[in-house]
Amino acid sequence: MDKAAAPKTYVKFPFGKGTIRALPLETRHIVSLSMIKHLKRTDFRLDILFGILADRMEESVYAGVVTQLTAGDVDEKDVMRILSSLVDATKKQNTPAPEQNEPAPEPEPVHAAE
Amino acid sequence: MPQSDYASPYANGDVTVYVGDRVLTVSRVAAPWVECVMSPVGPSALLAGLPAHDAGAWVLQDMVTGVVTPRDVSEAAYALLGAVSPFSWWKTARLLALSSRPDICGRLSLERVDPWSLTVAQWVCAVYALITKGLDETARFKINAPLDDPPAGVVDDNWMSDAEFAAMVAQSRNAPGQT
Numbered sequence: 001m002d003k004a005a006a007p008k009t010y011v012k013f014p015f016g017k018g019t020i021r022a023l024p025l026e027t028r029h030i031v032s033l034s035m036i037k038h039l040k041r042t043d044f045r046l047d048i049l050f051g052i053l054a055d056r057m058e059e060s061v062y063a064g065v066v067t068q069l070t071a072g073d074v075d076e077k078d079v080m081r082i083l084s085s086l087v088d089a090t091k092k093q094n095t096p097a098p099e100q101n102e103p104a105p106e107p108e109p110v111h112a113a114e
Numbered sequence: 115m116p117q118s119d120y121a122s123p124y125a126n127g128d129v130t131v132y133v134g135d136r137v138l139t140v141s142r143v144a145a146p147w148v149e150c151v152m153s154p155v156g157p158s159a160l161l162a163g164l165p166a167h168d169a170g171a172w173v174l175q176d177m178v179t180g181v182v183t184p185r186d187v188s189e190a191a192y193a194l195l196g197a198v199s200p201f202s203w204w205k206t207a208r209l210l211a212l213s214s215r216p217d218i219c220g221r222l223s224l225e226r227v228d229p230w231s232l233t234v235a236q237w238v239c240a241v242y243a244l245i246t247k248g249l250d251e252t253a254r255f256k257i258n259a260p261l262d263d264p265p266a267g268v269v270d271d272n273w274m275s276d277a278e279f280a281a282m283v284a285q286s287r288n289a290p291g292q293t
Contacts, residue, residue: 031184032174034155038163044171051178 011089015082016068022056024090029055033083042076049079056086123200123235128166131197133173133190134182138165142198144210144237145229151210157191157203158184164194198234201242204268205261209238218244 010021025033029052036045054062069078128139138161146164153159162170176182195203212218213229218241222229227240246254 028177028180028184031155031158031187032177035153035159035162035170035174038150038153038159039168039171039174040163041168041171044168047171048174048178051175055178055180 009093011086011093013082013085013089015065015085020057020061020065022053022061022086022089024093025052025056025086030087033087046074046076046079049076049083052083053079123198124233126233129194129198131161131165131190131194133161133187134176136169136172136176138169138173139167140164140194141166142233142235143230144232144234147234147237148210148214148229151195151207152214156188157195157207158188160191160194161187199238200235201238202262202264204265206234206238208261209241210234212245213237213241 008023011024012019012021032048032052036048039045039048050066053065057065065082072078126142128141131138131140140160141164147160150159150163151157153163161173164170165173173182173187177184177187192203195206199206201209213222221244222240225244227237229237232240246257249257
């Protein structure tokens with residue numbers, strides 16, 4: 001199948017009073033997140049965090065989120081809060097739901113000792 | 115395969131490593147290497163924390179945008195570790211990690227071995243000398259075996275050069291019964 005034509009599956013997660021949607025994180029994003037603490041400069045760390053949001057959100061959604069963030073004082077914690085929600089949403093999507101309508105296992109019959 | 119400039123591992127100048135299109139310069143001073151190699155993400159953290167001029171941020175940006183893959187970054191980190199030490203990259207990483215243990219760090223400090231004034235090669239050699247000091251052959255083997263054992267999925271072919279391998283294949287082709 002043409003990779004470009006593959007349907008995009010978004011995940012939704014809470015932000016402010018509503019919800020926003022983004023593509024689930026991939027390994028490269030998770031690895032980058034775990035490596036940013038080694039960057040010495042805060043502004044560079046913030047660049048990477050915003051870079052991940054920009055990569056995973058539609059342009060208009062990203063613009064809206066950035067507008068809301070910049071309306072207040074933006075720091076790493078604000079962006080990390082959103083990314084943590086996205087990490088959780090990604091985990092939920094990747095965790096298979098328990099099978100529905102699966103009959104509970106029959107209890108083993110208990111026999112009295114002879 | 116990422117490359118780095120393979121000068122002598124005992125050189126004390128900066129070392130260059132290539133990740134995608136980026137050319138990164140990394141200091142050989144040992145202390146920051148210990149911190150980075152102890153990261154939960156493993157040796158790849160070297161590429162975020164060590165390059166001069168905060169160039170580690172470029173590497174992460176390239177990874178976020180898919181220009182390089184986590185595997186590219188890992189392989190560059192392994193090449194970097196292999197270039198700055200006389201040991202394999204995994205033995206170097208293990209010796210760096212060992213040096214963060216309080217007992218080993220303490221004994222090195224008592225000997226006035228300073229990670230801020232030594233190169234990575236000198237530091238890992240000092241750690242190795244410390245943990246094998248006074249051991250007989252059997253005890254030394256017990257130390258070497260887990261340090262030398264390649265991680266899962268890594269093939270250690272350094273024991274035979276390409277030329278030696280080609281000669282061995284040629285010889286086996288000429289053996290009786292071969293067509």
